[in-house]
Amino acid sequence: MLPNINIKIMILQLHSYWAYIVLLVLLVAFANALFAFIKKRSYKDLDMRIARFTLIIMHFQLLFGFGVYFVSSYFKSAKAIGMGAAMKDKTTRFFIMEHPMVMILAIVLVTVGFVKHKKQPVSLGRFKTLTIYYGIALLLVLSRMPWGQLFGK
Ligand code: HEM
Numbered sequence: 001m002l003p004n005i006n007i008k009i010m011i012l013q014l015h016s017y018w019a020y021i022v023l024l025v026l027l028v029a030f031a032n033a034l035f036a037f038i039k040k041r042s043y044k045d046l047d048m049r050i051a052r053f054t055l056i057i058m059h060f061q062l063l064f065g066f067g068v069y070f071v072s073s074y075f076k077s078a079k080a081i082g083m084g085a086a087m088k089d090k091t092t093r094f095f096i097m098e099h100p101m102v103m104i105l106a107i108v109l110v111t112v113g114f115v116k117h118k119k120q121p122v123s124l125g126r127f128k129t130l131t132i133y134y135g136i137a138l139l140l141v142l143s144r145m146p147w148g149q150l151f152g153k
């Protein structure tokens with residue numbers, strides 16, 4: 001079963017390293033929208049590119065997240081001990097429920113924010129929409145990052 005093990009590790013590492021890109025890109029997109037909103041500057045092509053790039057990075061993390069979910073040992077142990085018992089274990093509950101649910105919510109917010117901002121007729125409205133949606137998404141991502149695992153290795 002060697003190939004399986006390799007694929008499992010590859011998906012885990014991809015999801016793990018991609019998280020740094022997610023954090024960086026989401027932070028940049030949020031800061032860009034916030035400062036543009038405060039300065040009341042006009043919306044440029046680059047702003048659309050930053051917002052869309054963030055959306056794409058997040059959607060890819062969603063894909064990797066689902067991949068990781070089903071190969072994860074937390075998923076296997078949750079299946080083995082049963083959902084009720086799994087929810088009583090802090091780490092298993094975090095990776096099986098809290099982390100995926102909150103991250104999916106953050107990705108949904110970025111998607112809705114992106115679509116809504118495109119429909120805004122004026123620059124200020126576009127930046128305001130992006131600031132709110134991407135900002136809340138950033139907070140959600142920060143709140144459910146497995147910080148210990150990310151830097152503890
Ligand atoms: C539940 C799954 C998904 C949903 C509901 C979803 C939905 C969306 C929506 C609503 C947009 C914005 C379209 C627009 O207004 O421009 C979008 C864009 C995009 N998504 Fe997803 N997506 C999903 C999964 C994925 C996955 C798994 C990938 C790739 C791995 C992906 C890649 C992209 C890309 C590249 C764009 C940018 C398109 C553009 O240039 O505007 N999405 N998606």
Ligand code: HEM
Pocket residue numbers: 012015016018019022023061062064065066068069070071072073074095096099100103104106141145146149150
């Ligand atoms: C913004 C989106 C996300 C970020 C930034 C993120 C980040 C991370 C990080 C840094 C880890 C630790 C990996 C390690 O131990 O090295 C992790 C683990 C995990 N993530 Fe995510 N994630 C996101 C979305 C998702 C989604 C949408 C799902 C599921 C649908 C998911 C499922 C998991 C699972 C199951 C693990 C545990 C893997 C294991 O160690 O067995 N993640 N995530």
